[in-house]
Amino acid sequence: MPPPMDRRLFLKSASLAAAGLALSACDRSESPSTAGTKVPSFPKPGEEPADFDFPLVLALPFAHGVASGDPLADRVILWTRITELLPSAAAVAVDWLVASDPTMSQIVKRGRQFASAEHDWTVKVDVTGLQPATSYYYRFEALGAQSIVGRTRTAPATAVEELRLAVLACSSYWSSYWSGLGHLADRNDLDLVVHCGDYIYDFVDEDEGIRARKDKKDTAYVDYRDWLNLAEVRRRYALWRSDPNLLRAHQQHPWFIVWDNHDISTGYGNELPSTVTGDGATTTLDEVCRAFYEWTPSRPVKPDGSGEFILVEDGSYPLASDPKFVYRKLPYGPLLDVFGVDTQINLPDYGREVDASHLASGNSLYGRQQFEWFSGGMLASAQAGVTWRLVNNQTWFAPADIPDVADGIALPKIGLSRWSDYPEERTALCEYLRGDNPASLRVRNNILVSGDAHGNLGSDVIESTALLSAYVPGLPLPNPRAGSTTLNAAAGYARITTGNLGPVNLRGESVAVEFAPSSMGRGGADEIIQNAIGASGPNALTVGGARALELALIAANKNVQFIEWVDHGYGIVSLTAERAIFEYWWQDKLTPGAPDILGQQMVAWAQQDTAQLVPRYQDQIDCVLAHGMAVAATSGSRSAEPAPLTATVLPR
Numbered sequence: 001m002p003p004p005m006d007r008r009l010f011l012k013s014a015s016l017a018a019a020g021l022a023l024s025a026c027d028r029s030e031s032p033s034t035a036g037t038k039v040p041s042f043p044k045p046g047e048e049p050a051d052f053d054f055p056l057v058l059a060l061p062f063a064h065g066v067a068s069g070d071p072l073a074d075r076v077i078l079w080t081r082i083t084e085l086l087p088s089a090a091a092v093a094v095d096w097l098v099a100s101d102p103t104m105s106q107i108v109k110r111g112r113q114f115a116s117a118e119h120d121w122t123v124k125v126d127v128t129g130l131q132p133a134t135s136y137y138y139r140f141e142a143l144g145a146q147s148i149v150g151r152t153r154t155a156p157a158t159a160v161e162e163l164r165l166a167v168l169a170c171s172s173y174w175s176s177y178w179s180g181l182g183h184l185a186d187r188n189d190l191d192l193v194v195h196c197g198d199y200i201y202d203f204v205d206e207d208e209g210i211r212a213r214k215d216k217k218d219t220a221y222v223d224y225r226d227w228l229n230l231a232e233v234r235r236r237y238a239l240w241r242s243d244p245n246l247l248r249a250h251q252q253h254p255w256f257i258v259w260d261n262h263d264i265s266t267g268y269g270n271e272l273p274s275t276v277t278g279d280g281a282t283t284t285l286d287e288v289c290r291a292f293y294e295w296t297p298s299r300p301v302k303p304d305g306s307g308e309f310i311l312v313e314d315g316s317y318p319l320a321s322d323p324k325f326v327y328r329k330l331p332y333g334p335l336l337d338v339f340g341v342d343t344q345i346n347l348p349d350y351g352r353e354v355d356a357s358h359l360a361s362g363n364s365l366y367g368r369q370q371f372e373w374f375s376g377g378m379l380a381s382a383q384a385g386v387t388w389r390l391v392n393n394q395t396w397f398a399p400a401d402i403p404d405v406a407d408g409i410a411l412p413k414i415g416l417s418r419w420s421d422y423p424e425e426r427t428a429l430c431e432y433l434r435g436d437n438p439a440s441l442r443v444r445n446n447i448l449v450s451g452d453a454h455g456n457l458g459s460d461v462i463e464s465t466a467l468l469s470a471y472v473p474g475l476p477l478p479n480p481r482a483g484s485t486t487l488n489a490a491a492g493y494a495r496i497t498t499g500n501l502g503p504v505n506l507r508g509e510s511v512a513v514e515f516a517p518s519s520m521g522r523g524g525a526d527e528i529i530q531n532a533i534g535a536s537g538p539n540a541l542t543v544g545g546a547r548a549l550e551l552a553l554i555a556a557n558k559n560v561q562f563i564e565w566v567d568h569g570y571g572i573v574s575l576t577a578e579r580a581i582f583e584y585w586w587q588d589k590l591t592p593g594a595p596d597i598l599g600q601q602m603v604a605w606a607q608q609d610t611a612q613l614v615p616r617y618q619d620q621i622d623c624v625l626a627h628g629m630a631v632a633a634t635s636g637s638r639s640a641e642p643a644p645l646t647a648t649v650l651p652r
């Protein structure tokens, strides 16, 4: 289906459009790469007809920028989209070029693909034959025009000293000005950006309305309400890619994305009242999954549930015959394996048949095939001697619940984890990692990076708080650091001791560490309170209420080592053979261009070392302060020149 726009209005509009189309048609007969310095066929940003109602940010036809993702040691997916005033009747030839330098003077790979309505005019190329652990630059050319240049990086095949990943989740356009995505784009030492789901959102939350396209905060408007069909799902991705910060973050780094509930929601609904009832809504699960693969630089996997990639060698569009599979793995050499899991699509909402025959309860979130793929893959990774396993995990896993009764007083029950409804499978996974597996091997050094919580958490991973009776964690105290606003002083609670008694490991049951760097905007605890008391924005009462919830949560869940539930942003994971450092970076979401604030920093150790003044144990996450270290931002030992942004970026 072509991009949604009103053809009738278009045809009535300016002659500018007609001129553009005429030139476009001529260009199609030529190789765009030999088009030379031809006058651009398209209106400049802001000069397209006023009636052209499709969210975009750069000049046509590459109005949604470029992106890359799912890097392997020898290949990476490159992405762009062709957006025209009036979609072409036939496929459009798009040339792609990969270079070793940001000026694109040293071309190392090139090829051609044809964009068509079938894939919503998106172009996806699995570029092969690349060198491992190498930064590359790329560009697309079509219809006599050039895209902006993107930068990407392949995975290492052999040992590297360090890997640096950014982590984010729950990126709602309407919730935040996304300053954090701009700061991410400005970093030149990242290997990969991991997005844990809720990349797009189906509807506006009641605590949102911070911004809207064209300032149109109207829930009858297509860019401010739930989607009705595939065309509107695709358009939602276009809205997201009309944000300059997101556009630049995709331009500068490869991404690894999994979906969560909002990305693949099929039921029509709005949290805010709308005059659009959803009668006639047609969105299906196949369609939302299809749109995910069209608009994200994700490499599809085989439909047999093996988690194996569909590897395209001939430059054609990588296509999934069943787009409902998303769990997959990126090997990053001997230092790291990156897994991506799906704990969403098997929820009862989707009405899918789930094979839970590996569990007595018959209640599975992974489904048997994925459980076996994931647990077996974690074991194989450890057996192969890979130092770290990092899991892109869309929903919080470890216990993090506030009981509904405390000291006999009834409280509203607040739970973060979808996993509390799947206790048998959570236990089975923990026991597997603890050594109940075919090799009887304890799988160490596991990191879950998690979305969905909308709060900043760092935690040991254990299946049940009942296990923690003999568990002695450190002491929680107010975080000595402040958040991104003056209102958010002493941001959260952090345990400032490890709890271990010298050589006595009192947290040995933990099988992994879990790191959730909040949401890229979607509301946290203070917004829950804001809604409950009818406050118009954050104030001392809403932040104070969030502090009380944080304290209740860290007190009830001894596995939780850090909690902050007000600020929003992204995380950085810095991995070496010795340690994993986790950083919480926050930005005031209500202010465009807000500064990047390091709210807290945590550490996990790759080797046990009881000779240290504060002993180090594996699969335990601690605030760096608990190990006598200062909070100090890490930076990479290597830096790659940024891809230039020569085009005008104009939010429209």
Ligand SMILES: [Fe+2]
Binding pocket: 169, 170, 197, 198, 452, 519, 522
């Ligand atoms: Fe979310």
